[in-house]
Amino acid sequence: MMKTRAKWHLATVVLAVGLASAARAEEVTLTVWSHEADEAAKVALREQAAKNLEKSHPGVHVKITWYEKDGLNTALRTALPAGQGPDVFYVEPDQVEYITNGYIIPLDSLINWNNIYDWARQVWTHDGKTYALPEEAYTNELYYNRQLLAKLGAKLPDSAQFTQAEFLDIVKKARAADVTPIDQGVGDRPYPGAYIIGEALLRKLGLEDYGKLLNGKLSFEDPRVVEVFTWVKQLVDAGAYPKNFMTLKLGESHHYFYQKPGALMFPMGSFYTGRAFVPVEKGGQAPDFPIGIMQFPAMDKAACNECKTVAVGASFAINAASKHQDLAAAYLNELATPEMGKRWIETVYLQTAVKTGPTEFSGPYAGYFKELMERQKGAKYFTGMPVDILTGQCKDTFVQVMNKAFPGGLMSVDEAVKTMNQGCYKS
Amino acid sequence: MSASSGEGSRGASRTAIATFLAPALVVYAGFTLYPVLRTFYNSVHLFKERTQEFVGLRNFLDILTQDPVFWKAVGNTATFTIVGTIADVLGGLLLALCLFVGPPLSRPMRVIWFTPVLMSYVVVGIIWVWLYDYDWGLINVILRWLGLGAFEQSWLGDPRTALWAVLVTHLWKWLGFNMIVCLAALHALPGEVLGAAELDNCGWFAKLVYVIIPMLRPTLINLLVLSFIGKMMLFDLVWIMTGGGPLWSTETVSTYVYKRAFDWNTFDLGYPSAIAVLWSVMIVLFVAVMTRLLRSRDRLEF
Numbered sequence: 099m100m101k102t103r104a105k106w107h108l109a110t111v112v113l114a115v116g117l118a119s120a121a122r123a124e125e126v127t128l129t130v131w132s133h134e135a136d137e138a139a140k141v142a143l144r145e146q147a148a149k150n151l152e153k154s155h156p157g158v159h160v161k162i163t164w165y166e167k168d169g170l171n172t173a174l175r176t177a178l179p180a181g182q183g184p185d186v187f188y189v190e191p192d193q194v195e196y197i198t199n200g201y202i203i204p205l206d207s208l209i210n211w212n213n214i215y216d217w218a219r220q221v222w223t224h225d226g227k228t229y230a231l232p233e234e235a236y237t238n239e240l241y242y243n244r245q246l247l248a249k250l251g252a253k254l255p256d257s258a259q260f261t262q263a264e265f266l267d268i269v270k271k272a273r274a275a276d277v278t279p280i281d282q283g284v285g286d287r288p289y290p291g292a293y294i295i296g297e298a299l300l301r302k303l304g305l306e307d308y309g310k311l312l313n314g315k316l317s318f319e320d321p322r323v324v325e326v327f328t329w330v331k332q333l334v335d336a337g338a339y340p341k342n343f344m345t346l347k348l349g350e351s352h353h354y355f356y357q358k359p360g361a362l363m364f365p366m367g368s369f370y371t372g373r374a375f376v377p378v379e380k381g382g383q384a385p386d387f388p389i390g391i392m393q394f395p396a397m398d399k400a401a402c403n404e405c406k407t408v409a410v411g412a413s414f415a416i417n418a419a420s421k422h423q424d425l426a427a428a429y430l431n432e433l434a435t436p437e438m439g440k441r442w443i444e445t446v447y448l449q450t451a452v453k454t455g456p457t458e459f460s461g462p463y464a465g466y467f468k469e470l471m472e473r474q475k476g477a478k479y480f481t482g483m484p485v486d487i488l489t490g491q492c493k494d495t496f497v498q499v500m501n502k503a504f505p506g507g508l509m510s511v512d513e514a515v516k517t518m519n520q521g522c523y524k525s
Numbered sequence: 526m527s528a529s530s531g532e533g534s535r536g537a538s539r540t541a542i543a544t545f546l547a548p549a550l551v552v553y554a555g556f557t558l559y560p561v562l563r564t565f566y567n568s569v570h571l572f573k574e575r576t577q578e579f580v581g582l583r584n585f586l587d588i589l590t591q592d593p594v595f596w597k598a599v600g601n602t603a604t605f606t607i608v609g610t611i612a613d614v615l616g617g618l619l620l621a622l623c624l625f626v627g628p629p630l631s632r633p634m635r636v637i638w639f640t641p642v643l644m645s646y647v648v649v650g651i652i653w654v655w656l657y658d659y660d661w662g663l664i665n666v667i668l669r670w671l672g673l674g675a676f677e678q679s680w681l682g683d684p685r686t687a688l689w690a691v692l693v694t695h696l697w698k699w700l701g702f703n704m705i706v707c708l709a710a711l712h713a714l715p716g717e718v719l720g721a722a723e724l725d726n727c728g729w730f731a732k733l734v735y736v737i738i739p740m741l742r743p744t745l746i747n748l749l750v751l752s753f754i755g756k757m758m759l760f761d762l763v764w765i766m767t768g769g770g771p772l773w774s775t776e777t778v779s780t781y782v783y784k785r786a787f788d789w790n791t792f793d794l795g796y797p798s799a800i801a802v803l804w805s806v807m808i809v810l811f812v813a814v815m816t817r818l819l820r821s822r823d824r825l826e827f
Contacts, residue, residue, distance in 0.1 A: 175787060192790060199792045200575045285654070286768075342659035344682025344771060359660075489790040494594075503772045506682055 127159045128425050129184035131173065134412065135164035137372055139445040147432040158425060178417070185420040186429055189230050189413050191221050192486040197229050202415040204229055208427035213434045218451030221410045221481055231430045232451035233442070234411035236367040238297055239473065241355070244388040246277055246362045258473060259393035259403065262329055266336065272362045273337040280338045281354045281361030283346020284502050289485045290348065291501040293365035295330045296484055297394035297407065302326050304401030305480050312487045314524035318515045326397065327504070327511045334507045344506050349373060349381070356383035365394070368470060369411060371447035375463055385462060391469050408479040409486060410451055488522070495521025567798035584799035595800065597773045598781040601688055605777065606756040609692055613752045614745060616696060617703020622733070624704070625711045639701035646698070650765030653694040657681050681767050684774035691766055691775055695759070703748055710744040711737070746819045750812055757808045778804045
């Protein structure tokens with residue numbers, strides 16, 4: 099009797115162990131490495147997509163590891179060449195090296211592209227194949243303090259766009275009134291110092307020639323380019339930028355604009371909201387801050403004064419070495435549903451590459467979004483920030499010259515144009 | 526059991542020796558030897574589109590003949606190293622001499638001067654970026670307060686001052702270390718020699734030059750070599766404070782290697798590896814020459 103009972107016990111244990119092993123065999127952990135650990139709304143969205151996938155795929159567990167951008171990129175650069183790394187990871191459009199080195203797979207047949215705007219998909223399309231799912235989109239905007247502008251006696255035209263002469267005049271007036279005309283800092287980023295000059299070049303040259311300039315097919319000694327540099331030099335000499343321009347960091351520059359000491363204008367991507375639309379005690383702008391959005395100035399004899407830059411930010415790609423590529427694609431599809439797109443806009447307060455259909459804005463920032471959408475009317479978009487397009491020596495030269503030294507007042511027009519040509523122009 | 530049958534002279538078997546050595550050797554091989562060998566291997570290859578092409582010495586030739594930023598970085602690193610090493614050791618020695626004579630508050634001063642050594646470069650870099658800020662940085666605030674507003678500067682934003690500003694920060698961090706080492710060496714000097722010098726009516730300056738410094742020579746040489754090597758490899762402080770800018774005025778060889786490896790949107794580790802190899806060889810050569818020049822032929826015994 100005892101022997102029989104012992105046998106049954108043994109059989110039960112063996113069965114339980116066997117079942118547990120079988121269950122473990124079916125369990126899959128999908129690994130995701132993501133940047134933006136410090137943006138709670140984005141973290142919540144990506145965690146929600148993970149939960150949705152786990153719900154629709156029993157046995158699947160999604161493990162998201164949160165990084166800061168530099169740490170993520172360093173980890174990926176070590177892991178990918180070794181055939182390691184996560185199934186899914188965060189990428190930005192300037193990281194074309196993942197494509198050229200074959201570390202990420204084409205997603206054309208894996209993603210429901212009906213949910214993604216075509217222009218955003220194009221950003222990730224190389225040689226006819228799409229390599230990443232764009233999630234975040236933004237436009238370059240020129241934010242300003244309505245109250246300060248009124249104090250200076252200036253009135254924004256109906257087009258919301260000053261001419262280049264009017265803009266220079268406002269910069270001079272602001273400086274004379276001891277107000278920083280254009281808040282900007284390049285202490286920790288390779289691009290903010292080039293917002294004004296980049297948007298001016300885009301308007302002056304138009305979509306096609308601006309693209310040629312960034313691709314080394316148009317000389318920086320082109321007279322139109324020199325005219326833009328000369329105008330920007332006038333702004334710099336008029337004291338447009340803060341004295342601590344070189345060391346001011348991106349986060350500090352937000353604070354500088356809407357808290358202390360304050361500035362008239364603040365060129366920034368529309369991801370401005372990520373830092374500004376949080377409680378004041380967490381570094382956000384006051385609820386009654388008189389924020390406005392104007393168009394970047396119209397250039398004389400411009401090819402396209404209605405042009406502006408649109409760019410894709412946060413995107414996700416699938417590791418070519420992943421053993422769970424279908425599941426990885428399923429996770430990306432969870433990120434790209436219209437519901438998630440709507441939730442993105444409502445919680446991140448930023449544009450998205452995901453189609454959401456008509457969205458009703460409400461709450462304290464409804465006015466801001468209305469104005470942001472207003473500034474998009476009739477716009478012709480150039481896709482991609484210069485740092486997304488440039489590579490190698492040209493990118494380094496851009497960072498040193500157009501982002502820092504030239505707006506920082508350290509170079510003449512001739513020196514800047516010559517140095518940019520040496521770094522970028524493929525004659 | 527005899528030594529020849531597998532037992533060391535102190536009684537440990539070869540197996541035991543191997544067991545104790547193995548963990549350290551594995552770690553050394555994995556984290557030092559392999560990366561070094563791999564860097565040499567990478568330096569003669571071009572990595573592109575998941576393939577590697579043997580290019581021989583082409584990377585080295587390109588570095589030496591077609592790369593102005595490399596030479597700019599070499600110039601900056603050399604300036605930083607020469608000036609920094611001398612200032613570091615001399616400053617540390619002077620501080621140690623101050624404390625050696627036992628002035629009031631010497632204990633708290635020792636702690637205050639040594640504290641920066643315990644701080645990480647990240648913290649030191651961030652603190653000094655704030656101190657150097659044009660608008661609210663303490664240095665410009667003090668200058669304005671003293672009525673010297675004409676001298677205020679964007680210390681890290683001007684190519685003429687940026688490298689020196691970083692150097693001052695580096696000195697602030699490391700002076701305490703040199704001070705403590707020199708102070709320990711001073712306390713270890715034989716009292717009878719110093720006493721004899723005093724009996725001979727040797728003045729303090731003569732005692733310093735003819736007695737103390739010669740006896741401190743081995744310590745000072747070690748400090749010089751350590752400081753020299755550290756500065757030749759300078760990366761973190763520059764990266765945090767200026768990122769190599771403005772206009773490459775603070776670019777060091779190490780920051781340039783990092784940029785070429787990780788910021789240029791390529792996976793080509795060949796070229797940056799070649800810079801690293803070239804620079805390592807130069808450091809070894811410089812250290813060898815320096816040690817030979819500074820080595821005392823007559824061993825001082827006391």
